Amino acid sequence: MTEASEIETGEAARHRALLDERSASLARRGRTRAGVATRPVLLCLCGEDRYGLPLGEVSQVIPARSCTPVPGAPDAVLGLVALSGRVVSVIGLAAAMGGPDPAAPPQGHFVVLRGGGAAVALAVDRVEGIVPVPVAALADPASPGEPRDRPRLGSEAVSVYAAAGPQGGAVVIIDPRHLLRRYLP
Structure with missing residues (x-):
């Protein structure tokens, strides 16, 4: 693997991790304590x-x-x-x-x-x-x-x-x- 492709893979992994973190944050956003409107x-x-x-x-x-x-x-x-x-x-x-x-x-x-x-x-x-x-x-x-x-x-x-x-x-x-x-x- 070349150095350029390793950089692309690292950036892609970091980008995917950021998207996963944002998705988890948005999913938690609407949650409140059970039974409390x-x-x-x-x-x-x-x-x-x-x-x-x-x-x-x-x-x-x-x-x-x-x-x-x-x-x-x-x-x-x-x-x-x-x-x-x-x-x-x-x-x-x-x-x-x-x-x-x-x-x-x-x-x-x-x-x-x-x-x-x-x-x-x-x-x-x-x-x-x-x-x-x-x-x-x-x-x-x-x-x-x-x-x-x-x-x-x-x-x-x-x-x-x-x-x-x-x-x-x-x-x-x-x-x-x-x-x-x-x-x-």
Whole structure:
């Protein structure tokens, strides 16, 4: 065997191993603990804090950009941006959750939310990805079949603290409708 054919065989074996590893990773992707129904949430980072937004509430994720300030707006309202021909209000998620007000222009990502009313985006430091969270963590207390007196934790916008993601760390699951009540008429 020549040296060139040995190199080709080594590269082919390495390529095959990479494909096998990727296939195994994709096969594990949909697996969850037996008997636990899950739904996807968008995992976002704001400093050290990890927040989850139900994926059904998210329209798109875009890179952060400069905002036009709104005089007299609450501190968590970073300003307005133009997006696809519409004006979008940008709210800093960390500040809205009681964290420090941002000192610098937004960097990271804007998570544009779905909704029939005003267009709103949440500013986050980074979007980490989509992770599964138990359905019980996402249940709306006003939904049929759910107890109406289910307590909210910490903030009215927090529906639950859950373990999610590949490392299984704690994630604060946010209910965007409750979060935005403070900022929208």
